[in-house]
Amino acid sequence: MDAAIGGTVIDGGNSVLKNLTASRNGYIPAFHRDECVDCALCDLVCPDFCFVWDLEEKEDGTQATRLRGIDYKFCKGCMKCIDACPTEALSWDREIEGYADAHRVPLFPKLEDRSSSTPSSTG
Numbered sequence: 001m002d003a004a005i006g007g008t009v010i011d012g013g014n015s016v017l018k019n020l021t022a023s024r025n026g027y028i029p030a031f032h033r034d035e036c037v038d039c040a041l042c043d044l045v046c047p048d049f050c051f052v053w054d055l056e057e058k059e060d061g062t063q064a065t066r067l068r069g070i071d072y073k074f075c076k077g078c079m080k081c082i083d084a085c086p087t088e089a090l091s092w093d094r095e096i097e098g099y100a101d102a103h104r105v106p107l108f109p110k111l112e113d114r115s116s117s118t119p120s121s122t123g
């Protein structure tokens with residue numbers, strides 16, 4: 001243990017930020033929009049509510065719920081969603097560095113905007 005006394009874990013494992021990245025063991029569910037039929041079975045089984053949805057206007061003027069992606073910040077890598085998916089829209093991929101950050105769809109974008117614009121108290 002070489003962490004300074006009084007130091008904070010600022011990201012992975014932090015119980016305030018709820019970042020579950022550190023729980024994954026090398027694998028990640030990759031989302032393939034072209035294969036998705038928006039059935040929401042993945043969302044039903046996900047224990048951490050990682051799936052991000054949007055309302056999309058259809059040609060007839062009605063609205064449809066559409067899966068935008070996964071917020072990997074909350075994904076613990078249990079892979080239950082892959083078993084539930086009836087299509088090839090989710091695949092069991094080895095996680096490479098930077099993939100989650102590059103492909104995550106933020107679940108609470110307004111909260112993230114607010115926290116990034118908060119002035120630092122450490123000066």
Ligand code: SF4
Pocket residue numbers: 029045046047048049050051070074075076077078079080081082
């Ligand atoms: S791997 Fe588990 S935690 Fe991650 S999105 Fe799928 S069901 Fe949710």
Ligand code: SF4
Pocket residue numbers: 035036037038039040041042043067084085086087089090
């Ligand atoms: S279970 Fe598969 S097809 Fe259904 S919404 Fe989720 S990713 Fe899309």
